[in-house]
Amino acid sequence: MQNAIDLAIKGKYTTSPNPNVGCIIVEGNKILSKSYHCKSGKDHAEVIALKNLKKKVNKKMVMYINLEPCCHTGKTGPCTKTIIDSGIKNIEIAMLDPNPVVKGKGVKELRKNGINVSIGLCKNEAIKINEDFITRHKKNRPYIVLKQAISTDFRITNPKSKWISSNLSREDSHFHRAESCAILIGSNTVRKDDPKLNVRLSKEKLLVSGSIRQPVKVILDSRLTLNINRYKVFGGKTKKIIFNSVKTKSDHKRNIDYIKVKKEKIGLDLNLIMKILANEYEIKRLLVEPGKELFSNFLSKEIFDEIIYYKSPVFVGNSGLHNMNTEKSYLKNRFLILDSVKILSNDVKIRYKLKE
Numbered sequence: 001m002q003n004a005i006d007l008a009i010k011g012k013y014t015t016s017p018n019p020n021v022g023c024i025i026v027e028g029n030k031i032l033s034k035s036y037h038c039k040s041g042k043d044h045a046e047v048i049a050l051k052n053l054k055k056k057v058n059k060k061m062v063m064y065i066n067l068e069p070c071c072h073t074g075k076t077g078p079c080t081k082t083i084i085d086s087g088i089k090n091i092e093i094a095m096l097d098p099n100p101v102v103k104g105k106g107v108k109e110l111r112k113n114g115i116n117v118s119i120g121l122c123k124n125e126a127i128k129i130n131e132d133f134i135t136r137h138k139k140n141r142p143y144i145v146l147k148q149a150i151s152t153d154f155r156i157t158n159p160k161s162k163w164i165s166s167n168l169s170r171e172d173s174h175f176h177r178a179e180s181c182a183i184l185i186g187s188n189t190v191r192k193d194d195p196k197l198n199v200r201l202s203k204e205k206l207l208v209s210g211s212i213r214q215p216v217k218v219i220l221d222s223r224l225t226l227n228i229n230r231y232k233v234f235g236g237k238t239k240k241i242i243f244n245s246v247k248t249k250s251d252h253k254r255n256i257d258y259i260k261v262k263k264e265k266i267g268l269d270l271n272l273i274m275k276i277l278a279n280e281y282e283i284k285r286l287l288v289e290p291g292k293e294l295f296s297n298f299l300s301k302e303i304f305d306e307i308i309y310y311k312s313p314v315f316v317g318n319s320g321l322h323n324m325n326t327e328k329s330y331l332k333n334r335f336l337i338l339d340s341v342k343i344l345s346n347d348v349k350i351r352y353k354l355k356e
C-alpha cells in the first residue's frame with residue numbers, strides 16, 4: 001500500500017479538484033502494474049493500472065489503492081465497473097472516499113459483485129496525502145494554509161529590504177503555491193507589494209509533464225478600491241476572484257469573477273468565502289499569504305489548518321509591521337502542534353497544524 005501512496009503523491013501538483021490516488025496490482029511479491037491519477041478528466045489510477053497490466057487477470061492478483069474506487073460517472077466513468085469487468089477478485093483499500101456521492105457505495109458495489117475488499121491498510125498515511133480533499137468534503141471548505149515570512153521579532157515588513165526571508169525560503173514557498181488550488185490575499189498586500197501571485201518554478205523542479213497549473217488568485221477588496229489596471233495580480237489569463245461587498249459580476253475578458261459577500265465587524269465574511277471557494281470553485285487547498293489584519297482575522301475565527309512560518313534571523317524593530325494584532329489572544333480552546341522544522345540556508349521553516 002505504501003507503494004500506491006508514494007505513487008499517488010506524484011499527482012499532487014496536478015490532480016485538483018480530484019484526490020491523489022495511486023494503484024498497484026500485485027501477484028505474490030511481484031508488482032505487475034502501477035499507476036497514479038494525474039489530472040481531472042484523465043483516467044483514474046485503477047483504470048490505468050488495469051490498462052497497463054501485461055498479464056491476464058487471475059484469482060491470485062491483488063489490487064492496492066489508497067482510496068475507495070468511484071462508482072459514479074463524473075468526467076470519467078465509474079472505476080468500479082472497470083474493476084468488476086476486469087475480473088480482479090481481491091482489493092485492498094486504505095480508506096473510504098469522503099465524497100458523499102461515493103462513500104461506502106464503491107465498496108458495496110465491488111462486494112456485491114463477488115470481489116474481496118479489505119479496508120484500512122496504511123489508513124493514516126492515506127489520510128495525510130489527501131487531507132485537503134477530505135477537508136473539502138467533510139468541512140465544506142478548503143484545507144487552509146496560512147503562510148508568512150517573519151523576522152526574529154515577528155515583523156512581516158522591513159523598510160530596509162523588499163524581502164524578509166532568503167532566496168531558498170522563497171523558492172520553497174513556491175512549492176506550496178504549486179500544490180494549492182488558489183492563493184488568497186488582502187487588499188493592503190496588493191497595494192503595498194503588488195505581487196504576481198503565480199508559481200515561478202520549472203516543470204523539472206516540480207517533476208510534472210505538461211503545463212504548470214497556476215492557482216486561482218483570490219483577493220479580498222471590500223469596497224473595490226483597487227485599480228485592476230494597475231496591479232499585476234489582475235493581469236494574465238489565470239482566474240481571479242475578487243470578494244467584495246459591492247457587486248457580483250463576471251468580467252470574461254479579464255477572467256475576473258466579482259463576488260459580493262456580507263461584511264462583518266472586521267472585513268468580509270471569511271466563513272462564507274471559504275464555502276463559496278469549496279463549493280463553486282472546487283478549491284480543495286487554499287494558500288493564504290496574509291498581512292497583519294488578515295492573519296489576525298483567520299486566527300480569531302479559527303478557520304485554518306496549518307501555519308507555515310519562514311523565520312529569518314533579521315531583527316526589524318518597530319519600523320516593521322507585526323505579523324498579527326498582539327492585543328488579542330488567540331486559540332483559547334485549541335492549540336497548534338509542531339508538524340515539522342526545516343533549515344533553509346539562514347532561515348527556519350516552521351510548520352504547525354491546528355489540533356482538531
Ligand SMILES: NC(=O)c1ccc[n+]([C@@H]2O[C@H](COP(=O)([O-])OP(=O)(O)OC[C@H]3O[C@@H](n4cnc5c(N)ncnc54)[C@H](OP(=O)(O)O)[C@@H]3O)[C@@H](O)[C@H]2O)c1
Nearest residue numbers: 148149156186187188189220222267268290291292293294
Ligand atoms: N512577510 C509576509 O509573509 C507578508 C505576507 C503578506 C503581507 N505582508 C505585508 O503585510 C502588509 C499588509 O498587511 P495589512 O495588515 O495592512 O493588510 P492585509 O492583511 O494584507 O489586508 C487587509 C485588508 O484586506 C481586506 N479584508 C477584507 N476582508 C477581510 C477580512 N475578513 N479580514 C481581514 N482583512 C480583510 C481589508 O481591506 P478592505 O477594507 O479594502 O477590504 C483589510 O484592510 C504589506 O505591507 C505586506 O508587505 C507580508
